[in-house]
Amino acid sequence: MRRQAALVLLGLGALLLTPGAAGVPDVPGDPTPPVVTPVIIGTLGALGWYTSNVTVSWSVVDPESDILSTTGCDTRTMTVDTAGTRLTCAAESDGGETTVSKNFKIDKTAPAASASPSRSADSNGWYNHQLTVGFVGSDAMSGLESCSVAQVYEGPDIAGTSLSGTCRDHAGNTEPASFALNYDETSPQASATAP
Numbered sequence: 096m097r098r099q100a101a102l103v104l105l106g107l108g109a110l111l112l113t114p115g116a117a118g119v120p121d122v123p124g125d126p127t128p129p130v131v132t133p134v135i136i137g138t139l140g141a142l143g144w145y146t147s148n149v150t151v152s153w154s155v156v157d158p159e160s161d162i163l164s165t166t167g168c169d170t171r172t173m174t175v176d177t178a179g180t181r182l183t184c185a186a187e188s189d190g191g192e193t194t195v196s197k198n199f200k201i202d203k204t205a206p207a208a209s210a211s212p213s214r215s216a217d218s219n220g221w222y223n224h225q226l227t228v229g230f231v232g233s234d235a236m237s238g239l240e241s242c243s244v245a246q247v248y249e250g251p252d253i254a255g256t257s258l259s260g261t262c263r264d265h266a267g268n269t270e271p272a273s274f275a276l277n278y279d280e281t282s283p284q285a286s287a288t289a290p
Contacts (some may be wrong), residue, residue, distance in 0.1 A: 124159075124189070125157065125159040125160040125188060125189040125190035126159070126190060127157070127159065127190045127191070128157070128186075128187075128188060128190045128191035128192055128193045129155055129156060129157040129162060129186040129187070129188045129190070129192075129193045130154075130155075130156050130157065130193065131153060131154070131155050131168075131184050131185075131186050131193045131194070131195040132153065132154040132195070133151055133152075133153055133154075133182070133184070133195065133197050134151070134152045134153065134154055135149060135150070135151055136149070136150040136151075137149035137150065137201075140202070140266040140267035140268070141265060141266055141267035142237075142265055142266070143200055144200045144201065144202050144237050144265065144266030144267065145199060145200065145201045145202075145203075145266075146201075146202060146203055146266050146267060146268055147203060148172060148173065148174045148201075148203070149172070149173045149199055149201060150170065150171070150172045150173075151170065151171050151172075151173070151182055151197075151199070152170040153165075153168040153170075153184040153195075155168060155184070155186045157186075157188040157190060159188075159189070159190060160188045160189035160190060161188065161189070162186055162187070162188050163187045163188055163189070164186070164187045165184065165185065165186045165187075166184070166185040166186075167182070167183045167184050167185060168184040168185075168186065173199060173201060175201070176201050176202050176203055176204055176236045177199065177200065177201050178200060178236065179198050179199070179200055180198070180199050180201075181196055181197070181198050181199075182196065182197055182199065183195070183196040184196075200237070200266075202234075202236040202237040202264060202265075202266035202268065203268075204234075204235075204236060204268065205264070205268040205269060205270040206232045206233060206234035206239055206262045206263070206264040206268060206269075206270050207232055207233050207234070207262075207270065208230065208231075208232040208242065208260075208261065208262035208270040208271065208272035209230070209231055209232070209272050210228055210229070210230050210258065210259070210260060210272040210273055210274040211228065211229060211231070211274065212226050212227070212228050212274060212276070213226055213227040213228070213229065213245075214226055216276075216277075220277055221277045221278070221279050222248075222276055222277065222278045222279075222280075223278075223279055223280045224249070224280055225247060225248065225249040226247075226248055226249075226276070227245050227246070227247050227248075228245060228246050228247075228248065228258040228260075228274045228276075229245040230242040230243045230244075230245070230260035230261075230262060230272050231262070232262030232270065232272070234262075234264035234265075234268075236264070236266070237264045237265035237266040237268075238264060238265050239262060239263075239264055239265075240263045240264055240265045241262070241263055242260060242261070242262040242263075242272075243260025243261055243262070244260075246258045246260065248276065248278065249280075250278065250280060251278075252278055252279045252280060252281055253277070253278055254277050254279075255275065255277060256275070256276060256277075256278065257273045257274060257275045257276065258273065258274050258276070259271060259272070259273040259274075260272055260273075
């Protein structure tokens with residue numbers, strides 16, 4: 096009788112421990128670690144540079160088990176220009192641990208730009224023959240990419256005109272520059288009358 100009872104108990108135990116048996120949840124375990132993805136809000140310029148404030152949060156999911164812990168996954172907003180700030184989020188579940196890092200470069204500041212003539216005015220702030228206006232710039236963060244080519248002015252005669260260009264940095268920020276001038280290359284009309 097004892098032997099039969101023991102066999103019945105063993106059979107019941109095996110039935111209860113069998114995955115998929117009635118009343119027993121089917122839990123296969125978690126073979127994969129969490130999926131960690133950065134969620135970025137900001138304006139992406141050129142060459143991986145951001146040209147605005149950048150807010151970074153993290154999506155941490157594991158459909159097979161609960162997230163046990165996270166490190167460095169809080170939302171963060173970066174407001175200062177930087178040549179490289181590295182953010183890292185690490186998450187752990189029953190399936191293991193995932194660590195994701197991302198580097199952020201921010202340049203919100205347009206380059207310095209200026210325009211200058213190839214020579215000084217001829218008289219009283221007026222130019223009376225051809226001049227060239229060049230454009231130069233500088234950028235302390237992402238570096239200067241280019242400025243507009245120099246422009247030549249040789250007319251028409253005008254009081255108050257300007258030559259304009261721009262400078263651009265590697266992040267894609269641009270800054271205008273212009274040079275105002277007065278131009279008159281036409282000689283005055285003169286006449287003489289008899290006394």
